[in-house]
Amino acid sequence: MASLTGMKAGGFYDRHSSLQRTTFEAVYPQFAAAIATMPLPEEPAVLGVADYGCSEGGNSIYGLGRIVEALRARRPHQSIAVMHTDLATNDFNHLLGLLLNPDTATYAQKHGALRPGIFPMFVGASFYGPVLPPACVHVGISMLAVEWLSQPITHPPTDHIGIMAGDARALAEGRAQAEADWRLFLAERGREIVPGGRLLVSVPGRNETDWCARGPYDLLNRACRELVGEGRIDASRYAAFCFPVYARAADELATPAAEGGLFAIEHCETLDVPIGFECAFDADGDVAAYATALVGAWKAVSEPVLRAALLRPGDDPASIDAVYQRAEALVRADPQPWRFRNLEVSIQLVRR
């Protein structure tokens, strides 16, 4: 089951997902060290690398490409199956167009010439169920995807669209759903990843005092509420909605992983990853550019969910565009309340 249809398609997500790329860069060196020394099966076995939650592909092609290079550094002629997976409603066409674009070079081809022994594959399935055949993955990643719960919570916060901004009941429900989902995700990956295989999972998270993207959630909530007040968004739809996203603390990744018994924990950490547009704004103070970048990044991940949840049949689709226009105006008027802090929790696992 899944509670969304994917990110904003048609290349929009890829153009506005540099913070996800930066997060991968922050956690990858430690993972690369594990790939460099992990046991590999006897040649000529095919190795499998997989991304769970690949979206439109720019970051996935890059991340899995780094892993392909790390494995090829060990075995230059190694056959590798490269598996990009996401919901069936994801924009896989965009991913394919990027991967096989003859004007570029990717892990799969160089200016149209396919790389021998590299086999890209694409699967549309929820990662809260089986995605790939048993024991076919040697290295898996899932970047900023498992925070999306398998289903919405039943008691959304009053007057807010973020679970993390909610009351004790909303938070408890989010926490319980996130734990059940994470246990399920690990059980499914346990079937797909071979003994000795590695899995890296990073999700927007929280520390003792803050949670990832508090400012942007508040921003989108404020914009929605203004449009509800103006009669452009249905009040009951707004009241019934919150994003099915829960920001875990590091122990909310580590404890279920340890208890599940399928994986051993190699590394688990909480990171405060700098965001390019936040740093640029600190350096140049260009509030218009900042507003466009911040709202673009937020729109890329949130717009399809918001559109599906807030529009009744027959409602004006432009109302959702207006939410993001309002958000941009709010940032331009006063950027400080909405600043984006990129708190991520990351866990590196080895299949027992």
Ligand SMILES: C[S@@+](CC[C@H](N)C(=O)[O-])C[C@H]1O[C@@H](n2cnc3c(N)ncnc32)[C@H](O)[C@@H]1O
């Ligand atoms: C913020 S994007 C991250 C994409 C990519 N990993 C990156 O780092 O840029 C989250 C992705 O997770 C996917 N996703 C969310 N829930 C999912 C599920 N249950 N099964 C598979 N994919 C899911 C979404 O469709 C989306 O493409």
